[in-house]
Amino acid sequence: MPNGSPPASPMHGPRTTFHRELERLQDEVLVLGSMVEKATLRAVDALRERDIAAAHVIESEDVLVNRKRFEIEEAALLLIATQQPMASDLRRLAAIVHIVTDLERMGDYAAGIAHICIQIADEPLIKPLIDIPRMADIAASMLRRALDAFIARDVAAAEAIAHEDDDVDALYQQVYRELLMLMLTNPRTIDQATHLLWVAHNLERVADRVQNICERVVFVATGRMQEFSRGAIS
Amino acid sequence: MVPSSKLAPPISEADVTVPTPVPPEPVPLEVNQDGPSMRARELSAWYNVTRKAIEHVSLEVPAHRITAIIGPSGCGKSTFIRCLNRMHEVIRGARAEGHVELNGEDIYSAQVDPVRVRRVVGMVFQKPNPFPMMTIFENVVAGLRLEGGYSRASLEEVAERVVARVALFDEVKDVWKRGASSSLSGGQQQRLCIARTLAVEPAVVLMDEPCSALDPIATYRIEELMVQLKQDYTIAIVTHNMQQASRVSDYTAFMLAEEDRIGRLVECGPTSKIFTNPSERRTEDYITGRFG
Numbered sequence: 267m268p269n270g271s272p273p274a275s276p277m278h279g280p281r282t283t284f285h286r287e288l289e290r291l292q293d294e295v296l297v298l299g300s301m302v303e304k305a306t307l308r309a310v311d312a313l314r315e316r317d318i319a320a321a322h323v324i325e326s327e328d329v330l331v332n333r334k335r336f337e338i339e340e341a342a343l344l345l346i347a348t349q350q351p352m353a354s355d356l357r358r359l360a361a362i363v364h365i366v367t368d369l370e371r372m373g374d375y376a377a378g379i380a381h382i383c384i385q386i387a388d389e390p391l392i393k394p395l396i397d398i399p400r401m402a403d404i405a406a407s408m409l410r411r412a413l414d415a416f417i418a419r420d421v422a423a424a425e426a427i428a429h430e431d432d433d434v435d436a437l438y439q440q441v442y443r444e445l446l447m448l449m450l451t452n453p454r455t456i457d458q459a460t461h462l463l464w465v466a467h468n469l470e471r472v473a474d475r476v477q478n479i480c481e482r483v484v485f486v487a488t489g490r491m492q493e494f495s496r497g498a499i500s
Numbered sequence: 501m502v503p504s505s506k507l508a509p510p511i512s513e514a515d516v517t518v519p520t521p522v523p524p525e526p527v528p529l530e531v532n533q534d535g536p537s538m539r540a541r542e543l544s545a546w547y548n549v550t551r552k553a554i555e556h557v558s559l560e561v562p563a564h565r566i567t568a569i570i571g572p573s574g575c576g577k578s579t580f581i582r583c584l585n586r587m588h589e590v591i592r593g594a595r596a597e598g599h600v601e602l603n604g605e606d607i608y609s610a611q612v613d614p615v616r617v618r619r620v621v622g623m624v625f626q627k628p629n630p631f632p633m634m635t636i637f638e639n640v641v642a643g644l645r646l647e648g649g650y651s652r653a654s655l656e657e658v659a660e661r662v663v664a665r666v667a668l669f670d671e672v673k674d675v676w677k678r679g680a681s682s683s684l685s686g687g688q689q690q691r692l693c694i695a696r697t698l699a700v701e702p703a704v705v706l707m708d709e710p711c712s713a714l715d716p717i718a719t720y721r722i723e724e725l726m727v728q729l730k731q732d733y734t735i736a737i738v739t740h741n742m743q744q745a746s747r748v749s750d751y752t753a754f755m756l757a758e759e760d761r762i763g764r765l766v767e768c769g770p771t772s773k774i775f776t777n778p779s780e781r782r783t784e785d786y787i788t789g790r791f792g
Contacts, residue, residue, distance in 0.1 A: 281789030350743050352775050352787040489777030 284349045288358065291341055292417060295362055298334045298369050299413040303406045305331065305376035306472060310402040313383040313465065314395045321387075324380035331373035335366045342366075357489060361482040365416065368475040372409070375468035382461045392448060392455045398462065401437045401469040404430065408476040415483045424483035427476065428494035434473035441466040535563030536603055536703035536734045538584055538621070543598035545579050545588055553579040554763040556598070559753055561704070566726055566735045568749035568771065570742055572786065575755040576763020577738045581706050584736065585621035586614040602704070619643070622702035626709035628689035630681035630696075636663070637677045639692055643700040662698040666691040666725055687718025691725065698733075705729065707737040711744060723748045742787055746775045754783045 305324055312320040342362045345351065351359055408427050415423040445459040445466075477494040484492045538561040545554045554576035561567045561584070569577040582588040583596045586607060600607050607617045630639045640659040644650050650658075663669045663676065668691045672679065681692055690710060697705060707726070711719040726735055726748050739745050745752050752775070753768035767780040778784050785791050 280791070284789065352742065352746070352789075353778055353784050355788045356776060 281349075284345070284351070285355075287341075287345060287349075288351075288355060291338060291345070291362055292358075294334070294338050294341075295365055295369070296413055296417070298331065298338065298366060299409060301327075301331050301334065302369050302372045302376065303409050305373055306379070306402055306409075306469070307406050309376045309379035309383065310395075310399050310465075310469075312380060314399060316383075316387065316391075318384055318387045321380040321383035325377050325384070328373050328377035332370055335370035335373075338366045339363055354486065357486045361416070361486045364482050365413075365479050368478045372472050372475050375472050378468050379465050382465055386458050386461050389458055392452075392458050392462075393444070395462075397437045397441045397444075398466055398469065401434050401441070401466060401473075404434050404437070405469050405472040405476065408434075408473055409479075412476050412479040412483065416479060416486065419483065419487040421484050421487045424480040425494075428480040431473045431477050431494075434470055438466050438470040536620075537561060537563040538704055538734065538736070539599075539601045539604075540580070540584065541599040541601070543580065543583055543596060543600060545576070545583050545596040546594060547579075547591065548593040552762050554583075554755075557755070557763070557765045559765055559768055560751075561734060561736045562751065563734050564730050564732075565750040566730050566737060566748055567751045567753065568745035569736065569738045569753045569755060570740070570745050570787075571755035571763070571766075572757075572791075573740075574761065574763070575757045577755045578708050579763065580755065581708055581736055581738050582623075584704070584706055585623055586617045587623060589614070619700050620702055621704040621706060622697035622700065624690070624694050624697055624705065624707045624710050627713050628686055628693050630684070630689050630692050632680065632682045634681060635677055636672050636675070636679055636681050636684070636692060639681045640695050640699050642696060647700070658699055659695075662695040663692075665698060665729075666695045667721070668692060668695060685718065687714050687721055690714060690718070690722060694722075694725065694729075698729075702733065704734045704736070707735065709738055709740060712740065719744070742775070746771060754778070754780070754786065756782055756786070 305327065308320060309324050311317070312324060342359050346356070346359055408430050412424065412427050414420075415427060442463065445463050448455045449459045474495065481492055481494050484490055540557055540559045540561075543554065543557045543559075544552065546552050557576075557580055559567075559569075559580075569581060571577045579588060584600055586596075588594050588596055596608065598608075602617075602621065606612070607621070630636075631642060634642065637656075637659050638645075640663060641650070641655045644655060644658060659676075660669065663672065668688060669676075671688060672684070675683075681689060684692060690713075694705075694710075711722050714722065723744060726737070729735060730750075737745070737749065749771045751768060752771045754766045754774065755763050756766045757763040767774065767778055767783045769779070773779075774783065775787060778787065
């Protein structure tokens with residue numbers, strides 16, 4: 267962002283229609299983000315509560331996430347093709363295309379957790395779920411705040427949120443060790459432990475994709491491509 | 501998503517230059533064919549005593565590159581480009597101050613002949629302006645005829661070469677020595693005018709809104725021609741069309757006149773940067789359509 271300040275108000279300029287459509291697309295990204303956030307939290311709740319009916323609903327609703335992703339992507343491409351956006355507008359549209367792709371994949375992770383919930387429905391849980399819901403809470407919170415940072419072009423917030431991925435990674439490692447121990451001590455838990463490991467892995471991937479969104483926030487605000495993935499954070 | 505069948509690894513993943521005194525020695529205006537470049541330094545221009553059009557514009561026009569000058573109407577971009585070949589002073593009462601260098605030599609030096617400047621630094625105008633009473637061939641060689649000293653054969657050789665250079669020869673070869681230039685389409689007429697400019701062998705070609713009167717296909721042809729011509733010429737183009745500037749130019753300069761209606765250079769840089777991440781707030785607001 268030149269001079270570090272936001273651009274002039276777009277709603278009184280000569281491209282009001284274009285900028286209004288751009289704002290609408292951003293709102294749609296927030297809606298998609300909210301759908302994914304809820305799906306993630308509900309999938310983990312369904313797993314913890316052994317709510318198979320809810321899991322079926324979550325799995326079937328993934329198609330809505332996919333559909334909205336394609337709607338936003340098509341609208342963004344249409345704006346690029348017809349309105350020739352420049353500078354921060356172009357960066358914002360490019361970021362929207364990237365972000366909805368990440369959100370759609372996060373939706374897949376939530377649907378995957380719901381699917382696992384159904385797969386292991388007939389067995390009692392081999393352990394109470396504590397860290398997995400914590401992972402879901404952190405990842406969902408990261409997602410919500412990353413999208414807020416995207417709207418606000420808040421680089422500092424994006425950098426801080428990206429760092430929180432370390433917390434999710436730490437919990438994943440903890441779940442991994444715990445489940446490994448269970449499998450070693452009781453081979454009959456291997457099947458469910460493996461499924462739970464997939465759940466934790468999916469949540470860890472959600473947080474990774476939130477990092478991608480944080481990278482896009484920096485790009486939109488500054489034009490700088492900055493990697494936040496593990497090893498890239500100083 | 502159906503969970504993956506295998507466990508993934510734990511964690512994946514413009515310089516503004518200070519004016520210096522101009523040396524008083526005669527300036528031969530020899531063109532360095534390896535790289536004719538221009539530089540405006542602290543250039544200001546007036547249309548009369550009170551009406552100042554541009555102020556302290558310092559801008560490089562690098563050799564064998566296309567430099568686009570963009571900005572809203574009235575920002576002085578056409579005035580600026582007309583100063584680059586001393587056409588601005590042709591207007592009654594108009595004058596310019598500052599320096600404009602071609603290969604380091606000041607074209608505003610008292611010893612420099614403005615007519616020679618305009619030959620070395622050619623200009624293509626907004627509206628195609630072929631001479632309607634002349635054939636295509638006569639249009640192309642009009643400048644050379646004014647100079648005199650060319651045989652018919654050499655005129656034909658030059659004309660054929662430059663008409664081919666602007667990709668017009670195949671379209672007019674059967675009629676170009678008898679057909680009136682007015683029979684050409686707008687795009688063909690503009691390419692003819694570019695050929696006429698090239699015929700006198702300039703080093704720099706200035707283009708003032710060269711496509712604003714053309715349809716999109718003719719515009720694309722001119723743009724393609726510009727990209728080809730930069731191999732042999734240094735080009736500066738004034739355009740209202742930001743997409744055109746972004747398509748064809750290597751460098752883009754943004755000019756703006758604010759409340760005092762005096763045009764100033766806001767920012768200049770590689771086109772790839774100006775249109776994706778400009779440094780100046782005013783550039784950002786203009787190219788994203790937030791004013792202008």
